[in-house]
Amino acid sequence: METILTLTEAASRLAAWDDILVVCHANPDGDALGSMSGLVRGLRALGKRADWYCPDQVPEPFVYLFRGLENSGLVPVHTVTVDVADSKLLGPGEGRFAGKVELAIDHHSTHRPFAKERWVSAAAATAEMVWLLLKELAVTPDAAMASCLYTGMATDTGCFRYRNVTPQTLRLAAEALEAGASAGDINQKLFETKTLAYFRAERRILEDMELFCGGKAAMVLLPQSFYAETGAREDEAEAAVGQLRQIEGVLLGITVKEKPDGGIKGSLRANPPVNAAAICERLGGGGHAGAAGCTLEGMSIAEAAEKMRAACEQYFAEIGCI
Amino acid sequence: METILTLTEAASRLAAWDDILVVCHANPDGDALGSMSGLVRGLRALGKRADWYCPDQVPEPFVYLFRGLENSGLVPVHTVTVDVADSKLLGPGEGRFAGKVELAIDHHSTHRPFAKERWVSAAAATAEMVWLLLKELAVTPDAAMASCLYTGMATDTGCFRYRNVTPQTLRLAAEALEAGASAGDINQKLFETKTLAYFRAERRILEDMELFCGGKAAMVLLPQSFYAETGAREDEAEAAVGQLRQIEGVLLGITVKEKPDGGIKGSLRANPPVNAAAICERLGGGGHAGAAGCTLEGMSIAEAAEKMRAACEQYFAEIGCI
Numbered sequence: 001m002e003t004i005l006t007l008t009e010a011a012s013r014l015a016a017w018d019d020i021l022v023v024c025h026a027n028p029d030g031d032a033l034g035s036m037s038g039l040v041r042g043l044r045a046l047g048k049r050a051d052w053y054c055p056d057q058v059p060e061p062f063v064y065l066f067r068g069l070e071n072s073g074l075v076p077v078h079t080v081t082v083d084v085a086d087s088k089l090l091g092p093g094e095g096r097f098a099g100k101v102e103l104a105i106d107h108h109s110t111h112r113p114f115a116k117e118r119w120v121s122a123a124a125a126t127a128e129m130v131w132l133l134l135k136e137l138a139v140t141p142d143a144a145m146a147s148c149l150y151t152g153m154a155t156d157t158g159c160f161r162y163r164n165v166t167p168q169t170l171r172l173a174a175e176a177l178e179a180g181a182s183a184g185d186i187n188q189k190l191f192e193t194k195t196l197a198y199f200r201a202e203r204r205i206l207e208d209m210e211l212f213c214g215g216k217a218a219m220v221l222l223p224q225s226f227y228a229e230t231g232a233r234e235d236e237a238e239a240a241v242g243q244l245r246q247i248e249g250v251l252l253g254i255t256v257k258e259k260p261d262g263g264i265k266g267s268l269r270a271n272p273p274v275n276a277a278a279i280c281e282r283l284g285g286g287g288h289a290g291a292a293g294c295t296l297e298g299m300s301i302a303e304a305a306e307k308m309r310a311a312c313e314q315y316f317a318e319i320g321c322i
Numbered sequence: 323m324e325t326i327l328t329l330t331e332a333a334s335r336l337a338a339w340d341d342i343l344v345v346c347h348a349n350p351d352g353d354a355l356g357s358m359s360g361l362v363r364g365l366r367a368l369g370k371r372a373d374w375y376c377p378d379q380v381p382e383p384f385v386y387l388f389r390g391l392e393n394s395g396l397v398p399v400h401t402v403t404v405d406v407a408d409s410k411l412l413g414p415g416e417g418r419f420a421g422k423v424e425l426a427i428d429h430h431s432t433h434r435p436f437a438k439e440r441w442v443s444a445a446a447a448t449a450e451m452v453w454l455l456l457k458e459l460a461v462t463p464d465a466a467m468a469s470c471l472y473t474g475m476a477t478d479t480g481c482f483r484y485r486n487v488t489p490q491t492l493r494l495a496a497e498a499l500e501a502g503a504s505a506g507d508i509n510q511k512l513f514e515t516k517t518l519a520y521f522r523a524e525r526r527i528l529e530d531m532e533l534f535c536g537g538k539a540a541m542v543l544l545p546q547s548f549y550a551e552t553g554a555r556e557d558e559a560e561a562a563v564g565q566l567r568q569i570e571g572v573l574l575g576i577t578v579k580e581k582p583d584g585g586i587k588g589s590l591r592a593n594p595p596v597n598a599a600a601i602c603e604r605l606g607g608g609g610h611a612g613a614a615g616c617t618l619e620g621m622s623i624a625e626a627a628e629k630m631r632a633a634c635e636q637y638f639a640e641i642g643c644i
Contacts, residue, residue, distance in 0.1 A: 159481060159482060159483045160481060160482040160483075160492075160495075161481045161482075161509045161513055161514065162506075162509075163506035163509075163510075165499070165505060165506075166499070167496035167497075167499045167500050168496075169496075170482075170492045170493065170495050170496035170499070171492065171493060171496045173482075173492050174489040174490075174491075174492035174493045174496070175489070177487070177488070177489045177492070178489050183487060184484075184485035184487075184594075187483045187484075187485075188485075188593060191483055192483065192567070192568045192593075193568060193570050194565070194568045194569060194570065195569075195570045196528075196569065196570075199528055199565075199569075203525060206518075206521055243516070243521075245514070246514045246515060246516045247516060247517075247518065247521075248515050248516060248517045248518075271510060271514075272506075
């Protein structure tokens with residue numbers, strides 16, 4: 001039932017379909033939103049009826065992706081997910097879509113099958129895959145479509161900085177620029193615009209962080225109170241904790257974040273030879289070697305932090321890193 | 323006498339020459355050093371004798387570019403500069419090379435001719451031009467050569483983030499990755515490794531900075547004492563002041579730096595519609611729209627700051643920005 005497709009097969013599915021709903025994961029990032037909006041624009045360019053659904057509110061920096069892309073309110077005949085590695089990552093959408101997804105398009109090697117069919121490929125971003133898909137469907141991307149998919153390519157690679165960048169990544173980004181993607185504006189907005197609240201968040205994180213495993217791991221707790229105290233948005237805190245992995249000598253940055261619903265989200269960002277996905281998988285999560293996450297339920301933030309620290313220390317001991 | 327060459331003509335000059343000295347500018351950055359080391363590696367791969375000369379000490383983060391690239395001490399028959407926009411930017415090298423440079427390879431639109439011949443092209447980095455030159459010369463880049471030129475391409479674009487990135491930039495970077503450039507390691511070292519001293523420098527800069535022109539300009543002074551007080555290296559302070567332009571609402575970040583020799587170096591980083599080169603040219607300097615510099619002699623850091631502030635305010639008034 002859970003069939004694995006090639007690029008060509010995934011394209012022929014979409015070519016044959018109409019009244020399509022494209023869904024991304026909860027707690028969406030630039031790749032989830034960029035892939036989703038880019039694919040809907042592409043399908044509409046082919047004359048198809050297509051809508052999008054995001055299980056959470058679209059974060060403010062990414063609202064531009066949906067300009068002119070209002071939903072029609074169609075009744076979906078076919079449901080497609082982008083960038084979703086596990087049905088539980090649909091969050092509030094899981095109940096609605098579980099068992100109903102016909103095609104999953106995803107780049108996570110830790111993908112746990114949930115759709116009738118899936119195209120899973122080793123790209124740096126789902127947006128690369130959608131770009132290739134639209135080329136296969138002979139869509140000529142306009143500037144808006146190119147900007148959406150460029151957004152996904154840039155965000156999942158830290159603006160072409162992370163180790164997941166491949167020659168294909170750079171070439172597809174070049175094509176997106178040629179198709180009119182506003183790379184300069186997007187880069188400035190997403191990577192080069194910081195509020196003073198961001199800098200407060202960064203300072204607080206550096207003051208509060210705890211180093212362990214001989215200075216190779218850095219952990220910080222983000223209780224709900226963090227946001228009011230610093231004035232930072234959630235995505236700003238997300239960017240600020242990205243600094244942890246950059247501290248000289250640190251191989252693993254760990255954020256333990258209290259969600260509004262009471263669950264605790266752990267986020268790991270790792271430098272080689274540490275593999276973040278390997279650690280998160282032991283805690284029921286997943287992701288990539290450089291970036292992975294997990295969710296811990298039914299415990300306090302302090303208990304979650306202890307559990308994560310223990311998992312990291314055990315991993316470090318196993319790889320002989322301490 | 324000062325002839326403008328095409329790519330093909332510049333390549334045929336190098337093809338015909340031997341005993342070549344490649345020179346970069348003082349206060350070298352990643353593009354100067356990467357272009358210089360990459361070109362020397364390419365010329366040696368063609369069986370030519372080639373050495374390199376940097377008018378200042380190679381900053382620590384870039385020492386890897388010169389691994390296995392010891393100079394032979396040859397007597398140069400031909401002198402080539404890379405990334406040098408003005409002979410005075412040769413600094414300590416100006417006396418030695420002024421009037422002796424046969425070929426200047428440069429990407430700065432503000433290039434002031436000083437060499438017998440020059441190839442000046444609108445690339446994001448001189449390293450792109452050197453890559454094209456080596457292709458024209460039928461050099462097959464090895465991993466070390468590719469790493470050198472990738473370094474130039476990445477540093478001058480803020481790791482493919484700035485507005486100077488073009489489709490060519492991304493495609494040549496893709497070629498460099500395919501040729502074996504250690505992009506992941508280079509990116510981590512240059513863009514993702516920060517000492518705690520860096521974070522102290524950043525915090526100090528944010529505390530000391532002064533906003534003017536209605537919050538659109540941010541200026542900070544870096545006296546010589548800054549480095550001892552924060553423990554930061556010069557390149558770290560350079561990276562930290564890069565944060566100024568990123569503050570929401572700021573269009574122009576200005577650094578006024580006291581050099582050991584007593585001169586004052588002004589550095590401007592601008593977002594559109596502000597043009598940093600236009601401001602610096604009025605002060606005898608130059609550069610690019612997004613990044614430019616100037617040197618002010620014979621005055622204190624405070625006097626230099628006032629002069630720069632006045633030039634910025636006048637510019638803002640002219641473009642109707644305040």
